[in-house]
Each structure stands twice: as C-alpha cells, then as structure tokens.
Amino acid sequence: MKRTADTGKVVALCGGIGGAKLVLGLDRVLPAGHLSVIVNTADDFEHLGLRISPDIDTVAYTLANLANPETGWGRRDETWSFMETLADLNGETWFQLGDRDLALHVERTRMLGQGQTLTEVTETLCERLGLASRLLPMSDETVSTVVETDRGSLDFQHYFVAERAEPVIRSIRFAGADTAKPSPAVIDALSSPELTCVVLAPSNPYLSLDPLLAIEGLREALAKCTAPIVAVSPIVGGDAVKGPTAKIMRELDVPVTSVSIAHHYGDLINGFIIDQCDAKVADEIEVPVRITETLMTSLESKTALAQAVLAFAEQLSSRAPHRGAA
Amino acid sequence: MKRTADTGKVVALCGGIGGAKLVLGLDRVLPAGHLSVIVNTADDFEHLGLRISPDIDTVAYTLANLANPETGWGRRDETWSFMETLADLNGETWFQLGDRDLALHVERTRMLGQGQTLTEVTETLCERLGLASRLLPMSDETVSTVVETDRGSLDFQHYFVAERAEPVIRSIRFAGADTAKPSPAVIDALSSPELTCVVLAPSNPYLSLDPLLAIEGLREALAKCTAPIVAVSPIVGGDAVKGPTAKIMRELDVPVTSVSIAHHYGDLINGFIIDQCDAKVADEIEVPVRITETLMTSLESKTALAQAVLAFAEQLSSRAPHRGAA
Numbered sequence: 001m002k003r004t005a006d007t008g009k010v011v012a013l014c015g016g017i018g019g020a021k022l023v024l025g026l027d028r029v030l031p032a033g034h035l036s037v038i039v040n041t042a043d044d045f046e047h048l049g050l051r052i053s054p055d056i057d058t059v060a061y062t063l064a065n066l067a068n069p070e071t072g073w074g075r076r077d078e079t080w081s082f083m084e085t086l087a088d089l090n091g092e093t094w095f096q097l098g099d100r101d102l103a104l105h106v107e108r109t110r111m112l113g114q115g116q117t118l119t120e121v122t123e124t125l126c127e128r129l130g131l132a133s134r135l136l137p138m139s140d141e142t143v144s145t146v147v148e149t150d151r152g153s154l155d156f157q158h159y160f161v162a163e164r165a166e167p168v169i170r171s172i173r174f175a176g177a178d179t180a181k182p183s184p185a186v187i188d189a190l191s192s193p194e195l196t197c198v199v200l201a202p203s204n205p206y207l208s209l210d211p212l213l214a215i216e217g218l219r220e221a222l223a224k225c226t227a228p229i230v231a232v233s234p235i236v237g238g239d240a241v242k243g244p245t246a247k248i249m250r251e252l253d254v255p256v257t258s259v260s261i262a263h264h265y266g267d268l269i270n271g272f273i274i275d276q277c278d279a280k281v282a283d284e285i286e287v288p289v290r291i292t293e294t295l296m297t298s299l300e301s302k303t304a305l306a307q308a309v310l311a312f313a314e315q316l317s318s319r320a321p322h323r324g325a326a
Numbered sequence: 327m328k329r330t331a332d333t334g335k336v337v338a339l340c341g342g343i344g345g346a347k348l349v350l351g352l353d354r355v356l357p358a359g360h361l362s363v364i365v366n367t368a369d370d371f372e373h374l375g376l377r378i379s380p381d382i383d384t385v386a387y388t389l390a391n392l393a394n395p396e397t398g399w400g401r402r403d404e405t406w407s408f409m410e411t412l413a414d415l416n417g418e419t420w421f422q423l424g425d426r427d428l429a430l431h432v433e434r435t436r437m438l439g440q441g442q443t444l445t446e447v448t449e450t451l452c453e454r455l456g457l458a459s460r461l462l463p464m465s466d467e468t469v470s471t472v473v474e475t476d477r478g479s480l481d482f483q484h485y486f487v488a489e490r491a492e493p494v495i496r497s498i499r500f501a502g503a504d505t506a507k508p509s510p511a512v513i514d515a516l517s518s519p520e521l522t523c524v525v526l527a528p529s530n531p532y533l534s535l536d537p538l539l540a541i542e543g544l545r546e547a548l549a550k551c552t553a554p555i556v557a558v559s560p561i562v563g564g565d566a567v568k569g570p571t572a573k574i575m576r577e578l579d580v581p582v583t584s585v586s587i588a589h590h591y592g593d594l595i596n597g598f599i600i601d602q603c604d605a606k607v608a609d610e611i612e613v614p615v616r617i618t619e620t621l622m623t624s625l626e627s628k629t630a631l632a633q634a635v636l637a638f639a640e641q642l643s644s645r646a647p648h649r650g651a652a
Binding site for chain 1: 410425430435
C-alpha cells in the first residue's frame with residue numbers, strides 16, 4: 001500500500017473526526033515522514049487545569065491506531081475510574097476524559113508548563129505514540145472558536161459537547177486569529193520545495209478549517225504555495241457524513257451542497273473532490289473537479305480516497321500554470 | 327461506640343499511615359465535628375503538574391473508608407490505566423497515581439489554581455468525601471522536608487518513594503518552616519476554649535511531626551494550649567510498627583526506644599502513651615505515662631487506643647495545674 005519513496009511531501013489541513021479519516025489514508029499510503037498535518041487548535045481549551053487539544057488528539061489516536069472506533073474521539077480499551085471518582089467529588093463531568101486519555105493531557109500540560117511550545121510538545125507526544133507523520137498545531141498562540149447562538153455566545157466545547165451542538169448558530173468567530181501567527185513549522189511545511197500537494201480534509205469547513213484560514217499568515221502561506229491545493233467535500237448527497245456540518249449550513253442559510261463548500265473555499269483551492277452521488281453538481285463548481293467515492297467506512301476506502309487525492313493533485317500539477325506557480 | 331455529645335473538642339497532629347490509624351479511632355469514637363486533625367504538608371510536592379498532598383490524602387481516604395488496606399496509601403478498588411498509559415508515553419512513573427486517586431489531585435490542583443488556599447481546598451474535598459472530622463493542613467505556605475543523606479540532598483518523595491527510604495540520613499531540615507505561619511484554622515483549633523485534648527499521633531516524629539513543630543507559630547500555639555498534650559509512641563518493643571522510623575533513629579544515633587521519643591518531644595507534652603511491652607522503660611520517662619496496647623491491627627484496637635488517649639487526657643486535665651493551665 002505504501003507508495004515509493006520518491007513521492008514528494010504532502011500537507012493536510014484538518015480538524016477532528018471527519019478529517020482524521022482521510023489523514024489516516026494519507027498516512028498509510030505515503031512513505032514515513034512525507035505527511036505533515038496542520039491541525040485546528042481553536043477547539044483547544046483548559047479543563048480541570050489540563051490543556052486539552054481535541055483535534056490533535058483525535059488525529060494522533062487515529063494514526064496510532066488507538067482511537068475508539070465507536071465514538072471517533074478518545075481511546076479504545078478505555079477505562080473510566082477517574083471520571084467516576086470525579087463525579088463522586090462533585091467535579092465537572094460534562095467533558096468525558098478516560099483514564100488512558102488523561103495521561104496525554106497531563107503530559108501535555110506538564111510540558112507546556114515547562115515552557116515548551118504546543119508544536120514541540122505535540123512533536124514529542126507523537127514520537128512517543130510512534131507516528132510516522134508529523135502533526136503540527138496551526139499556531140502556538142491561542143485562537144478560540146466562539147459561536148454566537150440563540151442561547152448566547154458560547155465557547156466551542158460548551159456549544160459542541162455540553163450543549164451537543166443543539167443551539168442555533170448565528171455566526172462563528174475565532175478570537176485571537178487576527179493577531180495569531182502560524183507556527184514556524186507550519187510555514188516550513190507549506191513552503192517546502194518538495195511539497196507536491198496540499199489537502200483540505202473533509203472536516204467541517206466552518207468550525208474546523210475556517211480557524212486555520214482565519215490566520216492571515218497561514219492563508220498567505222497557502223496562497224504562495226507552489227503545490228496544488230485540493231479540498232475534499234464533507235457533503236455527500238446533500239448531507240454531512242457525520243457531525244453538525246449540514247445543520248450549521250442550514251443555520252447559516254447556506255444550501256447543503258458540495259457547491260457551497262467549493263464556493264466557500266473560493267480561489268484558495270485548485271481542485272475539488274466530490275462524491276459520486278453528487279456528480280450532477282460538478283458543472284456548478286468553478287475549479288477542476290474529481291468525482292470519486294468519498295465515504296470512508298473502511299481502511300481500504302480511506303487509502304483509496306487518499307490515492308485519488310494524490311493522483312488528482314499530480315494531474316493538476318502537470319496542467320501548469322496553476323495559480324500557485326504563476 | 328460514639329461518645330456522648332458533651333465531649334469537648336480534640337485536636338490530633340499527624341503525618342501519614344501510622345498516625346492515620348489513631349486518627350481513624352478518634353474519628354470513630356468522637357461525635358461528628360469534634361475532631362480536628364492538623365496534618366503534615368511538608369511531604370507535599372508537585373508532580374506531573376499536579377499538587378499531591380500524600381499525608382492529607384492518606385488521612386482523608388482512611389477516614390472515608392476508601393484507603394487501600396494493603397498499601398496504606400492510595401485507594402481501595404483502584405485501577406491503573408492512567409499510569410500504564412503514562413509509561414507508554416515515557417512519562418514519569420516512579421510515583422504511583424491510581425486512576426481514582428488522580429481525581430482528587432486534579433480537583434485539588436484546579437482549585438488551588440483558582441486561588442483557594444490549601445485549607446479551603448481540603449475542607450471542600452473532605453466535605454465531598456463525607457468526613458465527620460476536619461482535616462487542617464499545618465500551613466497554607468510551602469514547607470518542604472529535605473533529607474541530607476549519603477546519596478546527597480534529597481526531596482522527601484525522592485528519598486521516600488523513588489529511593490525507598492534506603493539512603494542513610496545524616497540530617498533532616500524543613501525548608502520554609504522558618505517563615506511559614508500555621509493557617510488561621512490551625513490556630514483557631516488549638517486555641518478553642520472547648521479543647522480538651524491534643525494528641526500527637528504515633529507518626530514518625532522526625533519526618534512527619536517535626537515539620538509541624540518546626541513552624542514557630544504552631545509550636546507557640548501548642549505551648550499556649552490549655553488542654554493536655556498527649557503523645558503516643560510509634561515505637562513498640564524497640565522497633566517501629568511500620569515505616570522507617572527505627573532505621574532513621576539508628577542513622578541519627580538515637581536509641582530505638584520510646585524513651586528517645588518522649589525525650590524528643592520534651593516539655594511540649596504533658597503525657598506519653600507507650601505499649602505494654604515497653605512497660606519496663608516507663609520509669610525513664612519524665613512526663614506521666616500511660617501503658618496500654620498501642621498496636622492498631624483492627625478497627626477495635628484503633629478505637630480502644632483512642633479511648634485510652636482521651637481517658638488519659640481527662641485524667642491529666644483533672645491533675646491541675648498542668649503547664650498549659652498555669
């Protein structure tokens with residue numbers, strides 16, 4: 001399944017569960033060390049004195065084959081003694097932290113407390129988990145997703161976990177994004193001369209990828225990037241595969257179609273991948289489109305989509321000049 | 327087993343495992359709210375970013391009937407997923423933290439981070455554990471036991487846990503004790519007009535009780551105290567019941583007898599309780615002595631010793647004037 005070692009470098013941008021599936025496919029088909037994943041950290045928060053990075057953890061656990069396949073978040077073979085005891089102590093239990101999961105948060109918090117950056121901490125932890133790919137937090141500075149809803153202004157985790165994404169979203173903002181810089185490692189990855197493809201994973205564009213794109217330096221680095229940028233639509237047959245993407249699109253008055261997603265990314269992308277059951281809308285999309293199977297229900301379908309993304313990028317790359325190379 | 331409600335207030339001074347047994351006896355024989363326990367905090371340390379208070383935890387778990395009867399520290403029915411995973415992440419595993427135990431440390435650390443004092447945090451946590459007695463950290467300021475050994479200067483936990491109390495002790499000091507103040511709650515407990523007895527529990531005098539006595543304000547409050555002060559010897563038949571007390575006495579060139587312990591406390595105490603198998607040394611002790619069974623192998627023997635301590639104090643109290651009442 002591994003490609004040959006002459007494959008160039010690939011960067012994926014992603015959030016949590018949905019994007020992690022494609023990232024797993026890319027990780028498995030690319031040679032070790034060829035994939036860098038820039039991960040949303042605007043969902044990060046401090047809870048019980050611990051620094052939690054939900055999207056980094058989901059991607060890390062997924063790549064380490066430690067993810068809980070039923071929930072999408074947290075670890076498989078988890079135990080819950082900590083949480084049970086915290087409940088007995090009247091502690092806050094709305095955000096579930098398994099006993100094994102906790103070890104990662106405690107180690108992260110400890111290392112951050114020593115003055116290491118989130119990028120450094122993530123590198124060390126991913127090394128300890130034995131990952132072949134690099135996970136790069138989008139920024140070492142704090143950017144926080146805030147949703148304005150019919151129940152008021154909510155922090156992301158309160159909206160998403162405590163309120164189960166039930167409140168009606170009126171608008172979304174990313175506090176701190178106007179001043180935050182991408183980490184040097186992010187800039188390095190996007191400006192590598194070996195870079196052959198940038199993938200916007202099928203994460204929620206509004207909640208998971210927009211925070212990355214809201215950081216001016218990151219958006220600029222993408223615009224300057226010489227490799228083709230390919231996005232994979234999270235919409236299949238007029239609905240989101242998982243999570244609240246479709247619900248949020250309706251609340252934001254956006255038609256729930258892949259066309260809206262392509263339009264949302266606009267001229268940032270050079271190519272767009274949609275599911276075969278949405279083939280009929282391909283003509284409405286302004287960038288080159290690849291139609292394929294995008295549902296990732298097995299490891300095979302994840303690696304197949306990863307291969308399709310890479311092949312599409314290669315094809316876009318040969319159709320010079322694309323925007324980045326202009 | 328409960329005494330009548332007209333029993334006055336009792337204060338016990340204690341460290342960890344040995345002292346906690348007598349404290350349990352006192353807790354069970356006294357009416358709810360009549361016992362305050364001033365606990366050594368010089369073994370406290372920060373580990374993995376968490377604030378650990380080993381002696382407070384041992385006493386709290388013992389009184390809450392949650393202690394692990396086999397180890398003396400930690401909780402019964404514990405699970406170890408966190409520690410196993412931390413080992414997988416190459417984290418520090420020399421100090422064992424069970425999944426349930428961890429909940430207490432995380433809550434404590436979180437509350438201290440909010441600016442609460444250790445006294446306030448301990449009160450809240452003990453309330454959540456349903457304790458009938460009050461646990462009072464000896465001070466809200468940092469006092470740290472440091473042992474000078476043949477392997478160099480060691481923090482207490484490194485000496486005691488990581489090095490298993492194997493290094494030969496040359497001297498013991500309590501960093502910060504010269505400036506630390508006892509908490510207001512400690513002073514209140516010791517100056518209560520209802521106080522009928524102060525007990526120095528059979529904890530290690532050198533490592534567990536000396537830190538309390540090294541705080542000038544606490545020692546002064548004891549000296550001013552109007553109730554008799556009774557110490558229970560941790561030495562039975564020329565050896566310590568548990569832990570390194572006898573080993574440390576040999577290293578400090580002190581004969582391993584109850585006489586040495588009485589001499590160590592000097593005129594701080596008004597009465598001294600020794601085990602029946604040490605009856606022969608009673609005459610060598612300058613303060614009034616009560617000879618009884620001091621081995622606490624069952625709840626019955628703990629409550630029996632507690633009753634003996636209280637009866638002895640009552641008897642000392644009626645022999646006015648004792649030093650405190652002068």
